[in-house]
Amino acid sequence: xxxxxxxxxxxxxxxxxxxxxxxxxxxxxCLIAFxxxxxxxxxxxxxxxxxxDFGDAGRMQxxxxxxxxxxxxxxxxxxxxxxxxxxxxxxxxxxxxxxxYPMAYAITRAPRVWRLPLLMAVVLPFWTSFLLRxxxxxxxxxxxxxxxxxxxWSGLSDTPLVLLRTEAAVYLGIVYAYLPFMVLPLYANLExxxxxxxxxxxxLGATPLRAFLTVTLPLSLPGISAGLALVFIPAxxxxxxxxxxxxxxxxxxGKVLWDEFxxxxxxxxxxxxxxxxxxxxxxxxxxRACVERMLRPS
Amino acid sequence: MTDPEAGALAVSGLSKRYGAETxxxxxxxxxxxxEVLCLLGASGCGKSTLLRLIAGLETPDAGSISLDGQELAGxxxxxxxxxxxxxxxxxxxHLSVAGNVAYGLKREGLAxxxxxRRVHDALSMVRLDGLDARKPHQLSGGQxxxxxxxxxxxxxPRVLLLDEPLGALDxxxxxxxxxxxxxxxxxxxxxxxxxTHDQDEAMMLGDRIGIMERxxxxxxxxxxxxxxxxANRFVxxxxxxxxxxxxxxxxxGADRVEIALNAGPLTLSAPRSAPxxxxxxxxxxxxxxHVSLASGDAPGPAWNTLSGTLMQSVYTGASxxxxxxxxxxxxxxxxxxxxxxxxxxxxxxxxxWPIDCTTVLTS
Numbered sequence: 001x002x003x004x005x006x007x008x009x010x011x012x013x014x015x016x017x018x019x020x021x022x023x024x025x026x027x028x029x030c031l032i033a034f035x036x037x038x039x040x041x042x043x044x045x046x047x048x049x050x051x052x053d054f055g056d057a058g059r060m061q062x063x064x065x066x067x068x069x070x071x072x073x074x075x076x077x078x079x080x081x082x083x084x085x086x087x088x089x090x091x092x093x094x095x096x097x098x099x100x101y102p103m104a105y106a107i108t109r110a111p112r113v114w115r116l117p118l119l120m121a122v123v124l125p126f127w128t129s130f131l132l133r134x135x136x137x138x139x140x141x142x143x144x145x146x147x148x149x150x151x152x153w154s155g156l157s158d159t160p161l162v163l164l165r166t167e168a169a170v171y172l173g174i175v176y177a178y179l180p181f182m183v184l185p186l187y188a189n190l191e192x193x194x195x196x197x198x199x200x201x202x203x204l205g206a207t208p209l210r211a212f213l214t215v216t217l218p219l220s221l222p223g224i225s226a227g228l229a230l231v232f233i234p235a236x237x238x239x240x241x242x243x244x245x246x247x248x249x250x251x252x253x254g255k256v257l258w259d260e261f262x263x264x265x266x267x268x269x270x271x272x273x274x275x276x277x278x279x280x281x282x283x284x285x286x287x288r289a290c291v292e293r294m295l296r297p298s
Numbered sequence: 299m300t301d302p303e304a305g306a307l308a309v310s311g312l313s314k315r316y317g318a319e320t321x322x323x324x325x326x327x328x329x330x331x332x333e334v335l336c337l338l339g340a341s342g343c344g345k346s347t348l349l350r351l352i353a354g355l356e357t358p359d360a361g362s363i364s365l366d367g368q369e370l371a372g373x374x375x376x377x378x379x380x381x382x383x384x385x386x387x388x389x390x391x392h393l394s395v396a397g398n399v400a401y402g403l404k405r406e407g408l409a410x411x412x413x414x415r416r417v418h419d420a421l422s423m424v425r426l427d428g429l430d431a432r433k434p435h436q437l438s439g440g441q442x443x444x445x446x447x448x449x450x451x452x453x454x455p456r457v458l459l460l461d462e463p464l465g466a467l468d469x470x471x472x473x474x475x476x477x478x479x480x481x482x483x484x485x486x487x488x489x490x491x492x493x494t495h496d497q498d499e500a501m502m503l504g505d506r507i508g509i510m511e512r513x514x515x516x517x518x519x520x521x522x523x524x525x526x527x528x529a530n531r532f533v534x535x536x537x538x539x540x541x542x543x544x545x546x547x548x549x550x551g552a553d554r555v556e557i558a559l560n561a562g563p564l565t566l567s568a569p570r571s572a573p574x575x576x577x578x579x580x581x582x583x584x585x586x587x588h589v590s591l592a593s594g595d596a597p598g599p600a601w602n603t604l605s606g607t608l609m610q611s612v613y614t615g616a617s618x619x620x621x622x623x624x625x626x627x628x629x630x631x632x633x634x635x636x637x638x639x640x641x642x643x644x645x646x647x648x649x650x651w652p653i654d655c656t657t658v659l660t661s
Contacts, residue, residue: 196384196388199388200390203375203450204381206405210405
């Protein structure tokens with residue numbers, strides 16, 4: 001390192017604001033939630049007991065309990081919600097991959113002048129509120145929604161179909177909402193590929209399909225992994241889409257958390273669900289980091 | 299190893315346009331089986347496009363390419379018995395050295411043991427034994443070049459196309475690699491078509507040299523023929539250095555033409571080569587190594603002489619290169635052995651060269 005020590009110090013100074021931000025608005029709330037998850041449930045305002053208590057004689061007492069975590073593990077509602085979340089987020093991520101890969105690939109192959117407009121079109125939905133877009137799907141999928149009207153008008157169906165409040169509607173909503181998070185990292189990866197590699201593969205006897213499978217696909221694994229993570233992680237805690245588009249049997253952690261917190265006012269239990277979910281996401285990120293390290297040429 | 303008669307390539311009337319630009323223009327070329335043909339030209343002259351057309355990576359707008367009498371149009375690149383070594387090498391970054399070399403063999407569906415044996419042979423042929431497991435980014439430029447070569451040769455193509463094969467190597471490595479390439483080609487008997495912009499490389503490697511300019515093949519022949527009998531001014535100046543003097547045909551004998559120089563009231567002689575009528579504008583070409591500084595008396599009747607002012611003398615190690623300015627500011631380069639001290643700058647000098655070393659060019 002030949003950089004002046006002053007420059008290094010200034011560079012570190014630049015890192016300070018974002019980390020301070022994360023500390024105050026991410027780490028502290030997480031710690032607070034964790035603290036609440038260890039407290040006792042009370043019928044009071046706020047509905048949980050203090051962690052540290054100075055009892056009658058002024059002696060310090062720590063009142064921590066793992067009871068809420070034990071409850072999480074014991075009641076199969078939370079297991080089913082967890083499984084539901086993982087399944088819905090996982091399937092959605094795969095659906096996004098199946099849809100997003102050809103899209104990203106096609107954009108990199110489009111004439112140069114078209115690439116930016118096509119990418120803008122992918123990001124365009126972000127210009128409208130997320131909530132509004134989910135409500136729009138309710139309008140489309142409802143009993144008298146546009147889709148049902150079209151089906152009946154065209155004679156494909158005599159009676160209105162139940163589209164809303166189904167798991168299919170949840171998949172549709174999640175894929176719709178998170179598709180750009182798949183397309184963008186894939187595009188960033190595919191766009192960097194050296195075209196002469198495909199020419200070399202063809203020259204060495206590979207059909208176009210073989211060349212794709214043996215060259216393009218393995219080289220795009222980091223993009224695939226990034227896209228899957230960017231869809232899977234937020235979809236795991238998704239609350240709005242299953243709540244608005246899902247049916248009563250759509251069980252996801254985000255919805256359970258909402259119900260515990262606002263419906264049952266069980267703050268410590270809700271905090272335990274939140275902490276468990278955070279650990280789950282952290283595990284997913286760690287798995288991805290490991291896969292990433294294995295894929296990277298050593 | 300290969301059939302000595304296989305690997306003859308015939309290109310005829312080939313054209314390729316990109317929008318308004320013509321990369322390859324009605325080009326006809328015959329490559330003999332087992333020879334090394336070097337295509338030499340400035341960047342953008344269409345030589346790389348020609349290689350990509352032969353490999354099948356581009357589709358021609360007109361013309362045909364055939365290999366050993368078999369038309370290649372409609373044959374996709376993966377089915378052609380032609381392989382290419384790319385300028386960037388195009389090694390697969392996610393595969394090891396062995397994986398790169400095995401790639402083409404796997405596509406042929408060969409047995410595992412056969413693939414392993416041929417990869418091993420190919421790697422030892424280019425002297426990369428023991429580097430099988432390395433990834434391309436762990437190799438030096440020279441090693442990468444040899445992996446690319448092994449990957450193309452392991453397929454036992456009838457024709458190997460090499461796009462600037464030594465372009466990315468430093469000078470010293472380039473010279474040893476040139477010898478290595480020549481040795482390999484002799485051993486394998488595969489037809490090589492090498493594209494390069496480096497004239498020394500073309501002279502060193504090529505059995506024949508083809509000079510390309512703006513999508514056309516200007517001249518093709520053995521290095522000596524192209525060097526000594528350039529077809530036009532472009533070839534004369536592109537392959538080696540040349541002094542070009544403009545003039546007009548005055549009169550001609552049976553084997554000599556007299557040419558009046560535009561540079562002054564001077565008449566030079568040259569062997570009659572191309573047919574040229576009296577009064578036609580022509581150019582004289584003479585190599586600097588044939589031009590010497592005349593001392594004292596005229597060197598003789600078989601010589602052309604010119605007078606001018608010595609502008610500068612440049613020492614190049616093996617020789618001096620003198621720049622002599624004529625009356626109309628045309629600069630003529632002459633050479634002398636480095637042992638002798640050059641005349642002082644700004645002095646009037648006379649230069650001369652044998653008439654037989656003068657080439658008349660009509661274009």
